[in-house]
Amino acid sequence: MARIAINQFDGVMPIVAPRLVPETAAQIAINCNLERGRLEAIRDPKYVKALDGISFFRWARTDGVHLWINWSVDAHAILHPSVSSRMCIASSTFDYTRVTDQDIYPTYRRLGVPAPTKAPDVSSPEGFASDTDEVARISAYIYTYVNVYGEEGPPSDPSIVHKVKSNATVVVTLHPPVATTLTPLGSVKFRIYRVVVGTNNADYQFLVETTDTLYNDTKQDAELGETCPTVSYDPPPDGLDGLIGTSNGQLIGFHDNEVCFSEPYIPYAWPIEYRIPVESQIIGLGYFGTTIVACTKTRPYIVTGYDPSALAAAQVPFDQPCLSKKSIVSTGTAVYYAGPDGLFMVDESYTGQIVTKALFTRDQWQALQPETIMGVWHNERYYAFFHGSNTGFIYDPSRSDIVMFDIGGQPIIDILYSSSGDCIYLKTATKVFAWGGADTWRSYRWRSRKFYFNHQRAMAVFRIDGDPPDDAMNLxxxxxxxxxxVVSKRVIQRSELGVPLRLPASAYGHTFEIELEGTTSVDEIRVASSVDEVADDE
Structure with missing residues (x-):
């Protein structure tokens, strides 16, 4: 008497020998949906639209329009943290980090406002005071640029300090940005600030906002306004890459080996003192909460701190370089990426681990070409797509297993998860598809462990319990x-489900493996030496 019964279907653990695989696990699991424990097929991808380029973004605009954006370079886009109708885009290949909005797209402007490169010039028709003249005030000036969004950049160097006569006029001459800088800024205004000398310090206070390059200053100190608030509002460095956003309204990117932070909810201000160097070249960034994980060519680093002016970086003590920028995935509680030994995770404990260590040997993992992995997080699972192919895998942390997939069609070159659509989108060279969005099913293949009996056994019958999707039998x-x-039987009638079916006499041996292919959903499979053993349990 012998019986095999499988009533839960799990994924593969390639590191484990076929005879040692757990009873519900598989040697082969391709295109299987195992979320509910039963064996189900995944749906085919659904065609969405034609789209060129090598990277893309789905912009869910505030006017209800869903706009597909594409670039011919590897770019990262993120919604503006304080103005929902805008979008920020960064790429190491861009001359400057970009911003656009619903009214001007596909035109882009520069994110951030540069400081003027020249100090203001000052003169006075009455002449400046000499040592023998009555002095009304000590004056020096700075000025800033203000872009079309009303965003103000850092100030110029100060003008020469002069002593101003009583009732005299000071003519302040400003220098507009050069044409190459002006164009991405949109129209520019100037804000002029004048120094006010106090008992202990000197502050530059607001004088006037103007569009003219000449201003005649006759104001008294008491008429001046606030102190210049944008002294540290440097623009992001050119070539900023890996743009991400955190829950505290900051944008974060990297440049060479520096992690760069914006002011919270002021994405055009990237103070130089908010740039945190690490000891290795950065490949990409992830985050959980307000903690940033810098994935590098050597070890990962974590950058922590609620105050952006007091951030600190610490090395995670694992030699796990990041092999693929697109493999970096942020889940809310952890960051995953493809390392040389497996899928690596840094979590809220600020430690790291190879989460696939119990699934793959290093050689098995390397054979997958992890440097090609593009990852997204969806339904509490890590979806890995191999760039330039139609294949990949799904890692389920709750089950600690893997399901492979092969979706056919053109090679995938980029992926993204859209929270507004709650969908994974796949990009080929010319088209966009929605993962699992079609009405058709992708045929699965699932092979059990190798069941071993000390003495040879004869299996006589099998029984499959399940149901076909859309009443279409395919098993x-x-x-x-x-x-x-020894036997390959197509189950083509619904009436063949839930009843014993005969096996040939040749089903006799020490080891038995069960393989199922098709789209019919399976709840249980039983193979036994007698009809009674596959009957319903009492």
Whole structure:
């Protein structure tokens, strides 16, 4: 008497020998949906639209329009943290980090406002005071640029300090940005600030906002306004890459080996003192909460701190370089990326671990070409797509197993998860597809562990319980005995589900493996030496 019964279907653990795989786990699991424990097929991708380029973004605009953006370079886009109708885009290949809005797209402007490169010139028709003249005040000036969004950049160097006579006029001459800088800023205004000398310090206070390059200053100190608030509002460095956003309204990117931070909810201000160097070249960034994980060519680093002016970087003590920028995935509680030994995770404990260590040997992992992995997080699972192919895998942390997939069609070159659509989108060279969005099903293949009996056994019957999706039967049962397929039976009638079906006399040996292919959903498979053993349990 012998019986095999499988009533839960799990993924693969390639590191484990076929005879040692857990009873519900698989040697092969391709295109299987195992979320509910039963064996189900995944749906085919659904065609969405034609789209060129090598990277893309789905912009869910505030006017209800969903706009597809594409670039011919590897770019990162993120919604503006304080103005929902704007979008920020960064790429190491861009001359400057970009911003656009619903009214001007596809035109882009520069994110951030540069400081003027020249100090203001000052003169006075009455002449400046000499040592013998009555002095009304000590004056020096700075000025800033203000872009079309009303965003103000850092100030110029100060003008020469002069002593101003009583009732005299000071003519302040400003220098507009050069044309190459002006164009991405949109129209520019100037804000002029004048020094006010106090008992202990000197502050530059607001004088006037103007569009003219000449201003005649006759104001008294008491008429001046606030102190210049944008002294540290440097623009992001040119070539900023890996743009991400955190829950505290900051944008973060990297440049060479520096992690760069914006002011919270002021994404055009990237103070130089908010740039945190690490000891290795950065590949990309991830985050959980307000903690940033810098994935580098050597070890990962974590950058922590609620106050952006008091951030600190610490090395995670694992030699796990990041092999693929697009493999970096932020889940809310952890960051995953493809390392040389497996899928690596840094979590809220600020430690790291190879989460696939119990699934792959290093050689097995390397054979997958982890440097090609593009990852997204969806439904509490890590979806890995191999760049330039139609294949990948799904890692389920709750089950600690893997399901492979092969979706056919053109090679995938980029992916993204859209929270507004709650969908993974796949990009080929010319088209966009929605993962699992079609009405058709992708045929699965699932092979059990190798069940071993000390003495040879004869299996006589099998039984499959399940149901076909859309009432379309598509199921093939194969039994391998001592590594040889001895029967391959297509189950084509719904009436063949839930009843014993005969096996040939050749189903006799020490080891048995069950393989199922098709789209019919399976709840349980039983193989036994007698009809009674596959009957419903009492």
């Amino acid at each position: 093939c049962f194969t039994l391998l005995v001592d590594d040889v397929p």
